[in-house]
Amino acid sequence: MRHCSVDELRQNLLSRKDLERGVSGRAIERALSTGELHRVRRGWYLPTTFWHGLWPESRHKALVVATWMAASGSDPVYSHESAAALLRLPLYRWTPRSAHVILGSVDRHSARDLFRHEGELAESDIVVVEGIRCTSLLRTAYDLARSLPPPAALAVVDAALAQVAGVPWDFDAAAEDAMRGQLEERARRPGARGIRQARELIAIAEGRAQGPLESVTRYRLHELGFARPRVQVPVPGPNLKTYWMDIGLDVQRTFLECDGIGKYLDPELAGDLAPGQVILEEKKREDWVRGSTGWGVARVGSDEVSSVGGFAAFLRAFAITPRGTRRIWL
Numbered sequence: 001m002r003h004c005s006v007d008e009l010r011q012n013l014l015s016r017k018d019l020e021r022g023v024s025g026r027a028i029e030r031a032l033s034t035g036e037l038h039r040v041r042r043g044w045y046l047p048t049t050f051w052h053g054l055w056p057e058s059r060h061k062a063l064v065v066a067t068w069m070a071a072s073g074s075d076p077v078y079s080h081e082s083a084a085a086l087l088r089l090p091l092y093r094w095t096p097r098s099a100h101v102i103l104g105s106v107d108r109h110s111a112r113d114l115f116r117h118e119g120e121l122a123e124s125d126i127v128v129v130e131g132i133r134c135t136s137l138l139r140t141a142y143d144l145a146r147s148l149p150p151p152a153a154l155a156v157v158d159a160a161l162a163q164v165a166g167v168p169w170d171f172d173a174a175a176e177d178a179m180r181g182q183l184e185e186r187a188r189r190p191g192a193r194g195i196r197q198a199r200e201l202i203a204i205a206e207g208r209a210q211g212p213l214e215s216v217t218r219y220r221l222h223e224l225g226f227a228r229p230r231v232q233v234p235v236p237g238p239n240l241k242t243y244w245m246d247i248g249l250d251v252q253r254t255f256l257e258c259d260g261i262g263k264y265l266d267p268e269l270a271g272d273l274a275p276g277q278v279i280l281e282e283k284k285r286e287d288w289v290r291g292s293t294g295w296g297v298a299r300v301g302s303d304e305v306s307s308v309g310g311f312a313a314f315l316r317a318f319a320i321t322p323r324g325t326r327r328i329w330l
Contacts, residue, residue, distance in 0.1 A: 003088065004058040006130035009065045012050050016043040040066045041113045060096050061085040067099045067114055068132050075133060076101040077126055079117055080143050083134040089141075089159045092152040092212035093302075102135065137163060138179065142186045145201050146194030151305075154201045155215035157183070161207030168208045168232035168244060176207040208232040213258040214246050217300050220311040225322045227251055235289050243285055245297075252320050254296040255289065296320075 014037075019028050031037040038051040044066035051059065064082045079102040081091055098115040125139040135143065141160035145153050165176040180202060187199045204222055208231040209215050221229060226249065233248035233255065247256040286297050296318065304314045315321065 001053060001055045002058070003055055004061065006061070006065055006086070006132060009046075009058075009062050010069065012046055013040065013062065013066055013069065014045045015069075016045075019045070041070075044070065056095060057085045057088075057091050060091065060099075063096075063113060064099045064132070077103075077121060078132060078134040079140070080135075080147065083140040084144060084156060086129040086132060086134045087137055087140060087163075089137075089144075090152075090155045090212040092155045092216060094148060094152045138182055138186075142183055142198065145183070145187075145198035146192060150197060150201060151216040151219045152212075153197065154205060154219045155209075155212035157201055157205040158207065158209040158215045159212070161205055162209065165207040168210070169234075169242070171208060179207075180205065204228065206231045210244075210246065211258065213300070213302060213305070216302075216305045217247060217256060217258050217311075220305050220308055221247075221249075223308045224312055224315075227322070229256075235293060237285070237288055237292075243289055245289065248295075249320065251323055252296075253294070254298060254318070254320055257286075257297060257299045259299050259301055 016028070023031075028037070032039060032045075035048050037045045038048045039045055040051075040062050046062060051062070054062065060081060064078055064085060068076070068078075078086060078100060080100040081094070081096040082100040083089075084091055098111075098113050100115050100117060102117040102119050102121060121135070121139075125136050126133055127136045128134075134140070137160050141157050144156045147153070148156065161176050161179055164179050165172045183202045183205075184199075187195055187202055189195075192198075204218070206215075206218065209218070210232060214231065218229060218231070230248040230250065231246070233245045235243045235245055237243045245255040246258045248254075249256065289295070290297055298315075298318045298320065300311075300314070303310075305311050
């Protein structure tokens with residue numbers, strides 16, 4: 001699977017009018033029923049093979065682009081999950097059914113696949129991404145910190161901080177602090193729905209996180225009362241290498257490695273290595289870290305963090321428990 005640009009989506013999206021220039025309506029319906037075409041929204045389609053190759057965020061972006069191409073005489077500002085898809089922010093296990101736009105006032109009902117939010121937008125809250133207007137990185141992170149389920153919302157805020165601060169091995173802590181301060185300032189304004197959740201998540205967000213699975217794992221640790229972990233911990237390796245460990249629990253002297261299946265199967269992540277070679281290299285890396293630090297290593301996947309109770313049971317199997325004040329230890 002892969003991410004996809006707006007331009008690529010524009011080139012591949014087919015309107016009903018486009019299709020009817022070459023084939024009959026009956027042929028279009030047959031292509032839909034046989035799986036040759038995928039309906040993105042009413043009157044707009046993608047080849048099914050193209051659709052299946054997209055990450056969920058790019059599938060939602062396809063809906064955004066289709067609604068944008070269908071808009072006549074208007075220039076909407078996309079927001080919330082739709083802005084996240086345009087800004088390359090993750091939507092962890094969250095599949096929006098509608099494109100989201102924000103308006104100064106709502107004078108029409110939202111359609112099934114187009115949700116209209118009422119609200120005021122400053123000019124500084126609007127950016128243009130590949131020709132499409134959407135809410136800024138700061139405004140989008142703030143909106144989703146209030147409205148998404150907490151694990152998915154933390155993944156968005158982490159990713160937004162990472163976009164301004166860069167990779168852990170060349171991290172701009174001042175840029176992270178500046179954006180966190182702007183988010184905190186917005187979250188101090190009373191009255192907005194979900195503001196208490198936003199304040200909690202902004203306080204624990206980490207721009208060093210390298211993917212939504214790390215964010216969700218940290219949220220589960222937070223729920224279970226663990227002390228705030230370190231993120232992307234450098235461990236000196238052989239031949240002047242540095243191994244970056246996803247999460248470090250100092251009190252428990254344990255590293256948590258957050259492994260999605262893409263790490264082993266996605267060519268973009270695996271490079272030229274076959275899956276078996278990736279696994280072998282990971283084993284060598286883990287053996288070195290265990291031997292050189294004396295710390296334990298536990299690997300966490302999406303299934304382990306799907307619920308707080310399941311994650312607690314997983315950690316107990318490794319004798320990893322919180323110390324001190326506990327919130328939910330099951």
